[in-house]
Amino acid sequence: xxxxxxIPPVNVKDISKATDTLSPIDLQxxxxxxxxxxxxxxxxxxxxxxxxxxxxxDASLDGVSALSLKRPKDPAEEERLLxxxxxxxxxxxxxxxxxxxxxxxxxxxDHCTHCQTCAEACPIFVTSGRNEVYRPSYRADVLRxxxxxxxxxxxxxxxxxxxxIELNWETFARLAELAYRxxxxxxxxxxxxxxxxxxxxxxxxxxxxxxxxxxxxxxxxANGSVLQLRVGSSxxxxxxxxxxxxxxxxDEMSEKVGFTVKTPFDKVGADVLLIHNAGExxxxxxxxxxxxxxxxxxxxxxxxxxxxxxxxxxxxxxxxDDVQFARVALEHIKVAKKLKxxxxxxxxxxxxxxxxxxxxxxxxxxxxxVPRESALTFLEGIVNSGALKLDPSRNDFxxxxxxxxxxxxxxxxxxxxxxxxxxxxxxxxxxxxxGVENYCCGGGSGFAIMSPNNFANWRMLISGRIKMQQxxxxxxxxxxxSIPKYVCTPCSNCKGQFRDLxxxxxxxxxxxxxxxxxxxxxxxxxxDVPPGFLEWEFR
Amino acid sequence: xxxxxxxxYLLLAGFVFGSLYKAFxxxxxxxxxxxxxxxxxxxxxxxxxxxxxxxxxxxxxxxRETSVVGEIRTxxxxxxxxxxxxxxxxxxxxxxxxxxxxxxxxxxLGVGLVVGAxxxxxxxxxxxxxxxGKVLSVWGAVGLSLGTVGCALLLVRRLGDAALRNASTPADxxxxxxxxxxxxxxxxxxLWADRQYTVAAGFVKGLVSFSPAGGVPLLFxxxxxxxxxxxAYLPWSHMTHMFAKYFTWHSVRWDDAPxxxxxxxxxxxxxxLMLPVSWSAPHIKGxxxxxxxxxxxxxxxx
Numbered sequence: 104x105x106x107x108x109x110i111p112p113v114n115v116k117d118i119s120k121a122t123d124t125l126s127p128i129d130l131q132x133x134x135x136x137x138x139x140x141x142x143x144x145x146x147x148x149x150x151x152x153x154x155x156x157x158x159x160x161d162a163s164l165d166g167v168s169a170l171s172l173k174r175p176k177d178p179a180e181e182e183r184l185l186x187x188x189x190x191x192x193x194x195x196x197x198x199x200x201x202x203x204x205x206x207x208x209x210x211x212x213d214h215c216t217h218c219q220t221c222a223e224a225c226p227i228f229v230t231s232g233r234n235e236v237y238r239p240s241y242r243a244d245v246l247r248x249x250x251x252x253x254x255x256x257x258x259x260x261x262x263x264x265x266x267x268i269e270l271n272w273e274t275f276a277r278l279a280e281l282a283y284r285x286x287x288x289x290x291x292x293x294x295x296x297x298x299x300x301x302x303x304x305x306x307x308x309x310x311x312x313x314x315x316x317x318x319x320x321x322x323x324x325a326n327g328s329v330l331q332l333r334v335g336s337s338x339x340x341x342x343x344x345x346x347x348x349x350x351x352x353x354d355e356m357s358e359k360v361g362f363t364v365k366t367p368f369d370k371v372g373a374d375v376l377l378i379h380n381a382g383e384x385x386x387x388x389x390x391x392x393x394x395x396x397x398x399x400x401x402x403x404x405x406x407x408x409x410x411x412x413x414x415x416x417x418x419x420x421x422x423x424d425d426v427q428f429a430r431v432a433l434e435h436i437k438v439a440k441k442l443k444x445x446x447x448x449x450x451x452x453x454x455x456x457x458x459x460x461x462x463x464x465x466x467x468x469x470x471x472x473v474p475r476e477s478a479l480t481f482l483e484g485i486v487n488s489g490a491l492k493l494d495p496s497r498n499d500f501x502x503x504x505x506x507x508x509x510x511x512x513x514x515x516x517x518x519x520x521x522x523x524x525x526x527x528x529x530x531x532x533x534x535x536x537x538g539v540e541n542y543c544c545g546g547g548s549g550f551a552i553m554s555p556n557n558f559a560n561w562r563m564l565i566s567g568r569i570k571m572q573q574x575x576x577x578x579x580x581x582x583x584x585s586i587p588k589y590v591c592t593p594c595s596n597c598k599g600q601f602r603d604l605x606x607x608x609x610x611x612x613x614x615x616x617x618x619x620x621x622x623x624x625x626x627x628x629x630x631d632v633p634p635g636f637l638e639w640e641f642r
Numbered sequence: 643x644x645x646x647x648x649x650x651y652l653l654l655a656g657f658v659f660g661s662l663y664k665a666f667x668x669x670x671x672x673x674x675x676x677x678x679x680x681x682x683x684x685x686x687x688x689x690x691x692x693x694x695x696x697x698x699x700x701x702x703x704x705x706r707e708t709s710v711v712g713e714i715r716t717x718x719x720x721x722x723x724x725x726x727x728x729x730x731x732x733x734x735x736x737x738x739x740x741x742x743x744x745x746x747x748x749x750x751l752g753v754g755l756v757v758g759a760x761x762x763x764x765x766x767x768x769x770x771x772x773x774x775g776k777v778l779s780v781w782g783a784v785g786l787s788l789g790t791v792g793c794a795l796l797l798v799r800r801l802g803d804a805a806l807r808n809a810s811t812p813a814d815x816x817x818x819x820x821x822x823x824x825x826x827x828x829x830x831x832x833l834w835a836d837r838q839y840t841v842a843a844g845f846v847k848g849l850v851s852f853s854p855a856g857g858v859p860l861l862f863x864x865x866x867x868x869x870x871x872x873x874a875y876l877p878w879s880h881m882t883h884m885f886a887k888y889f890t891w892h893s894v895r896w897d898d899a900p901x902x903x904x905x906x907x908x909x910x911x912x913x914x915l916m917l918p919v920s921w922s923a924p925h926i927k928g929x930x931x932x933x934x935x936x937x938x939x940x941x942x943x944x
């Protein structure tokens with residue numbers, strides 16, 4: 104049942120109010136989970152920030168802080184920030200500074216009728232008990248009102264019609280945080296009868312803060328794209344470390360599968376340049392290992408690169424900064440050209456798929472337009488070719504599939520992974536809804552790597568809860584811990600979120616729910632490989 | 643020429659100019675990066691589940707099959723059944739459907755009057771019924787009934803639903819009140835001044851032939867002024883979503899055209915990459931002289 108709205112509901116104009124917390128998390132209103140998960144008290148997943156921490160950083164939106172913004176030291180600093188914000192507003196609507204998204208942004212700013220058809224499509228809004236500040240239109244309306252009042256010298260009539268709000272520190276800080284309470288899954292956009300894109304608004308707000316003021320999530324920027332451009336990977340791995348780690352993984356794999364597995368590096372003229380999310384190499388080495396096993400068994404001409412940036416498919420700029428995005432994408436392409444490969448295959452990483460295949464497409468001119476392909480499509484090709492001998496009975500346990508938003512809703516890659524699963528996993532079942540109507544894992548747009556302050560708690564309790572609900576529903580008749588279950592998750596960031604979710608909700612202990620990629624399941628079904636490739640260990 | 647006629651011309655010109663200006667503005671905006679969202683209505687054979695050409699092995703080597711019919715069918719389904727509202731906001735669907743059908747019928751009636759006037763002027767046969775009469779009278783009554791009921795229900799909903807009211811702007815209320823006033827004034831004209839739309843047809847004929855007649859009834863004038871002001875204001879409001887859908891759907895949501903061989907967008911993209919950047923963050927340091935091409939080739943700093 105839809106709960107009654109908060110009385111009095113927080114209004115868009117309230118964003119500038121000097122209150123301690125504009126719209127706190129209300130644990131009583133969080134959507135419940137089925138037994139035995141109803142015993143996972145929301146309060147055990149939640150953490151209030153201490154008074155000391157609250158005095159250091161701004162968490163006045165909802166009691167959560169993703170950005171650890173510090174209040175300005177003095178009025179001069181505050182004025183500088185607010186002026187920078189107003190300058191950013193103008194740049195956001197200028198052809199010179201924002202040609203990349205100007206038309207979609209302007210269309211969205213101009214056409215929302217506030218019918219709220221988008222609201223129920225948003226898992227964050229719904230799961231939170233319909234917290235008003237998470238309503239998909241809320242942040243968009245703040246932006247519209249600020250543009251009406253401050254953009255291009257302001258327009259008093261437009262401002263009166265949209266409802267004026269004041270730009271002060273509270274508005275500035277809360278709006279910055281609010282841009283990080285949306286996973287950019289764009290389910291709201293899909294629901295909109297007009298095509299208004301509230302997900303894009305979050306993206307553009309992040310961009311404004313980053314490109315004008317240098318304010319971004321540390322995990323995405325300083326420890327993300329900046330680190331990747333400097334040392335080669337956001338994991339901090341240098342080329343030598345990557346080669347060492349892959350060599351170690353190859354040895355492990357060779358021992359496990361009974362034949363030699365050797366990952367080629369920097370092989371000029373190979374058919375395929377495979378780029379993994381480098382996080383896999385450190386956190387889930389069985390994933391690049393399984394890829395190497397499949398490549399070896401299928402006799403593919405392939406290579407990885409040990410050049411800076413090109414051994415890590417991540418491109419966090421996709422979520423917050425067009426410039427950082429383009430810098431990383433061009434590095435990926437540069438190496439593909441150098442190696443003269445026929446195509447780039449992007450490993451199991453959703454945002455890397457969208458970044459290099461879709462978003463970068465129109466800036467890759469001439470020779471830079473090296474063909475890019477999804478690992479899912481590529482793997483289906485291998486499975487269909489008959490190059491692998493597969494025994495589906497080895498995967499005789501319940502399997503469900505998570506659809507990474509960037510591969511599915513943003514790229515339309517829906518069926519290849521399903522056709523593979525139908526061939527190798529006899530007890531495969533869908534989550535509902537799935538495919539292009541899927542729910543985000545709750546870790547999208549960088550959230551899976553962000554855990555400052557109490558943001559990880561918010562991720563577990565709010566943004567990821569509906570996905571947890573879906574997983575439990577998919578396995579509802581087999582939740583008994585004696586039955587091992589597998590959530591196939593062909594995306595690194597989603598896997599990071601699932602690791603945290605399963606741990607937080609105790610789903611491994613309670614129900615033996617494990618998560619992992621698609622390639623691990625394929626290798627687990629290979630007749631040429633000794634049984635038991637999948638290790639039923641939660642980590 | 644009467645004041646009403648002059649006002650009619652001015653407001654109509656405002657509507658036409660405003661609409662063209664807005665459409666032209668979107669058309670002139672630079673190419674954006676791809677930002678499609680699936681299902682993409684023209685994907686042949688895959689639209690039912692939201693699939694794309696990325697599902698094909700070596701997709702760039704294969705012919706891309708698209709279907710204009712798919713796009714048209716999706717748009718028509720949305721226009722005539724308000725599918726997205728029905729599926730995602732069912733309680734708002736019926737009021738919205740009544741309201742939109744009322745608007746469609748009244749818009750078509752307006753178009754009919756113009757066609758009828760032109761037919762009369764140029765002597766096209768068989769369109770005399772568009773110069774006023776019982777058909778138009780019933781047409782108008784149905785359109786006004788649907789529009790008035792739909793508009794009133796939407797207004798009641800927006801005022802009565804605390805969450806919806808809270809998420810509304812002053813403009814949202816203004817538009818509904820204004821349209822309700824237009825519908826009620828039109829009822830006034832229908833009931834007491836121009837039930838068979840003969841006055842309206844004569845007035846439109848005068849406008850079309852640039853020889854507008856004066857002396858229209860007061861209730862007709864009230865309706866005309868409220869409607870004219872609304873039409874002149876409409877292009878500057880969010881209500882242009884009727885034509886904006888072409889851009890939001892066709893040019894953004896369904897714009898999945900790949901940059902095959904890197905040539906299709908070369909010229910456009912090169913021009914855009916040469917635009918100056920003035921973003922001020924430390925990792926960009928745009929000074930208004932450096933171009934996109936310059937900044938993306940730098941490594942920046944944190």
